[in-house]
Amino acid sequence: MPFSSEGGVPAERVAAAVNDLVEVRDGLVRLRGFLPPPPQAEQSSSRPPCAAELMDATMSKLMSAMATLGGSGDIAGEVDAAGRWTSVAESADPMVVRREGESSAGRTRRRRGGGSRSGRGRSSNKRVAATLEDGHVWRKYGQKDIQNSPYPRSYYRCTHKLDQGCGARRQTQRCEADPSNYDITYYGEHTCRDPSTIIPTAIANAAGAASDGPNNNIISFATGGVVVANSSRLAREGTTTSAATQLSSSWGTSGGGGGGDDVFSSSGERFMQWDELAAAVGHVSSVGVTSSTVGSAPAAENDGGNGDTAAGGGGGGGGDGGGAGSFPSSPSAGSLGFVVGPLGSIEDVDDFFPFDP
DNA sequence: TACATTTGACCACT
DNA sequence: AGTGGTCAAATGTA
Secondary structure (H helix, E strand, O other), X not given: OOOOOOOOOOHHHHHHHHXXXXXXXXXXXXXXXXXXXXXXXXXXXXXXXXXXXXXXXXXXHHHHHHHHHHOOOOOOEEEOOOOOEEEOOOOOOOOOXXXXXXXXXXXXXXXXXXXXXXXXXXXXXXXXXXXXXXXXXXXXXXXXXXOOOOOOEEEEEEOOHHHHOOOOEEEEEEOOOOOOOEEEEEEOOOOOOOHHHHHHHHHHHHHHHHOOOOOOEEXXXXXXXXXXXXXXXXXXXXXXXXXXXXXXXXXXOOOXXXXXXXXXXXXXXEEEEHHHHHHXXXXXXXXOOOOEOOOEEEOOOXXXXXXXXXXXXXXXXXXXXXXXXXXXXXXXXXXXXXXXXXXXXOOOHHHHOOOOO
């Protein structure tokens, strides 16, 4: 069931999957070194792809898969300096549940207190991104000036906290070193299911990736299923639901799933089949995948809650939800083009796959 | 009217 | 006491 998000998978298993992918990547890098460079003179369309090109393509898809695994706050974990994914201890978010005896209707200020709760057993996933957009719809609930930091920290919760009890939260803050980027820390997991955000996210991914060159596949992991879609196909499909349905294929539901289902390449052509992909990445197919929506967003920097709050008087807001930190339900393709950096340290593909072209 | 943001207050933790 | 996270009243916009 694509885009389903119920039934989580332990972060440790996701971490194991990512680590396996890292090993696959390293192996491919080594193998790539033994291959001669692709011939320059010939047009690639007039000859079968050489081994180096196939490997490059495989690497690209692998990177995409890893990006997906780590590209959402849904997955608790971090990437260490070596690029290895490590899961962060998972626990229920104590902040989500209203404390017993607390009245929500009362106008008196009583509460379960706040306090510095970061780093105390809560799952977190920190990353740096050039935009606050990540495909989810967030609602800002606070902002604080942080000690020894020139930029305030903004606090967001998932818009669907109330209607679906989604406990996902995030904190954003401009990077001190590079104010054009944001440090974004995610807490909790998205348990919401909102087609107006998730599926357009996929479209956004596709459209954005389409202008990005080699990585224009989207892979959306949901419980028991993976959606792999090619951007050009999605663009042609028009309706997100049908696109997702047509392009969905199960991964893990039948041992690596749905043999014969194509994985589409950036060129719009079949890249490989699931069984081939499974063989390529080893036993990744045995790893369960929790809900994850590939982060993607319009390129235009919408300074959601950080810079905007300087303007007093609640200037930012506005009932249409287009304000700070929100993600439009129907992002226009023209504004797309940003792909949230996955796994924190592998935003730059060249850095991640450091072999000579 | 509904919904989002702003912002001061509150509270837990160190 | 200082700091950071969250609440909720006030406020703004469509």
